[in-house]
Amino acid sequence: MAQIRGWCKGGREQFIWVGLVRGTRAALDVVGRLFFPPVCLGCRNLVAAPGTLCSSCWKSLRFIEQPWCPVYGTPFEHEMHDGHLSAEAIANPPPFDSARSAVSYTSIAQHLVRGLKFGDRTDLAPWMARWMHRVGEDQFGENAVIVPIPLHRSRYLKRRFNQSAELGRALASISGLQFAPQILIRKRMTRQQVGLKASQRLKNVQGAFAVPDEAKASLVGRSVVLVDDVYTTGATAFSASRALKRGGAGTVHVLTFARVLPEDFAMEDRELI
Template sequence: MGWGSQLIASLKEGLRPVADLVYPPRCVSCGGAIAAQGALCAECWGELEFPGEPACKQCQRPMGSAAAAKSGTCYVCAGDPPRHSGIIAATLYNDASRKLILTYKHGGKIALAPLLARLMAARIDAPEGEGALLIPVPLHRWRIWSRGFNQAALLAREIAKAGKGELLVDGLLRAKRTPSLGGLGREERETALAGAIIVRPSRASQIAGRNVILVDDVLTSGATSDACISALLDAGAASVKVACFARVVDGRGLGGGKSGVPKSETPEAITAPGAT
């Protein structure tokens, strides 16, 4: 940390009591009083569900028992091996994580990015993050203009600040606008996304031969992550791991499909059959 950064950090710390007096710390989920800004209260924290063991060594999917986990691979990955090199999920998708994601992405509360990213970064081990490129799932420029930000890019930036990789915010490009994929079958989703996500030509040389961590907010059963992974591997990436804040499991749309790759979706679409 340079002298300027240290000075800024010291000023922030010195002004913290004043800020807390004017704006008392509140839980970012329920609004209850807490001790520090940008955190969760004990009750909301307790409602989050975190990945545990036993779990699939390839996709981190929870296994029902130690006996089922003997092989180390879930039935989805065993039947159709994924192209990714692993999944890093901060939480499992439930009501608590859904509320945070909707508030963050659709409520425009970008101040939640540091909290969500800290939980993600905590799951990225040093060997995974050392020298890896952090590349967010891209949004089409029209979606960015309407929303005002790319939620995955903000998370990737915060993870990079935590020292868990090198940020390459524009490594992927959504080259064409795609329709809503909710309600479409797999083949229709693949057709809609065909050629939609590519490696940005000016970044191809930076990606070739590198380990990549693909960053998004939610990982479920859509086709977007598959398209991102394929584009990165086709461009010569050595490997691609997927990091997300919330991971959908237990039959709520997490399937392998043709490539066995769990996919990224917006949380509000998960209730729709075949949603993306």
């Protein structure tokens, strides 16, 4: 009986302790919301929960949905049969195996990307990565490793962080995959791609990436999820994918938050990134 009473007492104390912990967390949450209320990721207006968009910003966010080209990930206007390739995939097969992007590079997406990249808004990365994870789940094999597009060390010292690495780290946390930024390096300084034409972008990053010798053993045969913030013309993804394949990668799947779709290039007021 004494042993039974001890168990009951211990269980009651544990129950009380759990209740106190939960009550304290709830109280702290209320206080936190009072002094630091959640705001929209886009316009910073008040919203109901952290990491969300207000109704106005949400309406302007264009998600890229199927049907899409299985190689380039560009959406089709009409339903296509399984395995149907876009004209671009047939005429210009890329060095990567697939590309996926969460949203079109339109108003609110452009604002989020620029906030992360140029506004030191690293707090945006975990939320942006959630949308990327949703669209890129078919790329996350058991043997996959997440590799961000690297910055040259001089630019990294100036900017203090790599936006692609922030997205990649958040994706690794969500997916449980290995985050391996050391697998790919930018071996030479390149011009910023902003304002360059497609041919200039391709030439700018040609031969800019490499897999260090010490990383090749861990890369051989692996599936790589190559992470970047925006897919514009594909120049960076092409160059980095070729370097990864030369370094021994089995497959390379490009995953970005935003994508500049073909019709976006015709919009004169759109400043490409």
